[in-house]
Amino acid sequence: MTELEALADRLRRFAQARDWEQFHTPKNLAMALAGEVGELLAELQWLTPEETANVMDDTAAAMRIRSELADVMIYLTRLADVLDVELIDAAHAKLDESDKRYTVETYRGSARKAPPLV
Amino acid sequence: MTELEALADRLRRFAQARDWEQFHTPKNLAMALAGEVGELLAELQWLTPEETANVMDDTAAAMRIRSELADVMIYLTRLADVLDVELIDAAHAKLDESDKRYTVETYRGSARKAPPLV
């Protein structure tokens, strides 16, 4: 079992033990995921991009941000499990496309304003 | 190297090869993460919770949702890497707290309206 499967398994058992699977529809979990991302944004919204690059030097901020990232990871993992999507495989499939679309030759050093990952 | 470390590594090399690390500040990546979650919500917003439970039976919808989940995973992994946060460990630390806070004895079968994971 990979570490991601183990996390999904723990979340599944957590929900089962409390009879909360009934609430864990994809719709509800997607909303919870968005809510947690909102809390993460709130940690970074008034900082400059440069300040956010060093935000983990502040111990209190670092603890809050680690906690928010964990919450996002938890709901994403649970949602993917409920939908039976394998996140790592799905991510690599998208990156295979990105490798072809955003070729190094064309995009390296580009001043384009929108440098995405996918 | 775990599968999550391998994904983070691929994303780091993708950015480096295109000289896009300058854009990958935590602030920017958090916004991109939120944008991708918004696209995921759009796939589920008009469906009932029950319909979303079976949404993967629709092949076209399943492909779109898998793709959106992948995008969310990609930006979350990249953001955590830039912030030097280990997502799996952070998630288990939060779940250790949830285990204590939401005890099975008290919460099982509860009709409470807000059954969270964290």
Added chain:
Amino acid sequence: MTELEALADRLRRFAQARDWEQFHTPKNLAMALAGEVGELLAELQWLTPEETANVMDDTAAAMRIRSELADVMIYLTRLADVLDVELIDAAHAKLDESDKRYTVETYRGSARKAPPLV
């Protein structure tokens, strides 16, 4: 002055009085807007759609939801003001398009799953 202009004016003066205009870039305000929407989602995420239709009957929930809607309105108004966008005019322009795209003849009573406003 319309009521929306008066609200935008109050927000502008609030920021000026505290010398906070420097923080109110479109990027920062858009993140704050998203953060507030996340808090609104958190109020509704575990309820069924039917339960959310009656959520204002619960006085405590109603107060929280009104407060979250207010926060969203405040950041949207401030963001539009900073960008010099007139929200009401912009909304009607989009609805003019929707009137043409989603004609009553074609869409009325449709079982289509995605009935948008825009």
Added chain:
Amino acid sequence: MTELEALADRLRRFAQARDWEQFHTPKNLAMALAGEVGELLAELQWLTPEETANVMDDTAAAMRIRSELADVMIYLTRLADVLDVELIDAAHAKLDESDKRYTVETYRGSARKAPPLV
């Protein structure tokens, strides 16, 4: 009728004419609102805060951003109408609290990193 009431009225009639009120639960509309905010974030995510302050000088970007702001306004107005919340009144009530909490004397010129509106 104020301009905001007129917009809410137009949206209500738009939905009624297509028999789409059944889809416009608070839960669904909140998700749609979040989805539109995600599209707005996508317009600003790779720009610096300074670049976003001048983003409306770019005609194409300005059109897209105006359009996204309109979409957010439309779903917020519709959601507030369905919940019977008066957005302007609710916003002023929150700002009355902010006036007291963030007094000019204490907060003016403050180097604090988190200067909110509410």
